[in-house]
Amino acid sequence: MTSKEKIQQEIGQTLQSLDGLKRAEANPFLFTRIKARMDRKANVWERTFSFISKPAIAVAIVVVVMAVNGWALWDKSGPGTVETVTSENVSELANEYNVVASVDNYDYDNMTNE
């Protein structure tokens, strides 16, 4: 038998090596471990919620949110900082970049794949 034939024989035997394989068995304590993980996960959320729901923390969060909102409103009502975008700006931009500003001109029923 040549070495090429021997190699082909090896390959054939290797491909058959999983025939009759038995299913690997999971850890018998898998459920206990899953349960422990789920409890840990639940505990993290419980701890987070119990921390947030402490009166001092809850009041502090509300104060911070109100302060941020107040600051945002005050900032917006200040001297005009925002430049308004008019339709002229948009059409100027569209012309400059050769963009079709409207899609109304498309005929979807007769479109070709050109």
Add this chain to the structure above:
Amino acid sequence: MINERELIEQLKQGDETAFKTIVEQWKDMVYNTILGIVQNETEAEDLAQDVFIKVFEKINTFKGDSKFSTWLYRISTTTALDHLRSKKRKKRFGFLQSLGGDSDEKDSIPDFHHPGVSLDNKERAAVLFKAIGALPENQKTAYTLHKLEGLSYRDVSEVLNTSVSAVESLMSRANQNLRKQLEEYYNKHYK
């Protein structure tokens, strides 16, 4: 004995006993599928835990259109493949990998031994598992489900959400790729 549909309904209500029964009934199937794909016993156990936690959390999305086992196989294969992808990403950017390169790994001696392989096939099976590990994802999944879990092509097609002929084609390409890899391996290592 309680049937599958009742178990699922009870699990949807959050029943812990039903969850325990489901874990006990399907744990080997899930573990063996994942083990075939990730080829590492510690990782396979962690991922099997992840799968059952996902089952507990997502059971309400199971509509019963497919068999429960098909749904479980889908979660198991997706979880295992996601894990491999993230491992590959980490490796790609890893310092050691940049020094070693991929070629070393390809030529290395196979080190995964499936616990269900008979002793006289141990070495050959390890070589085959190494080749399976290098298959593209969909071929690897089809091959694992068919060879390790003994699923028919029809069952594999349901898990992969594809046709039976597509599975036949996947299996044929998987076998071709395995032959090619084994030929390279034995050309290097055969005495």
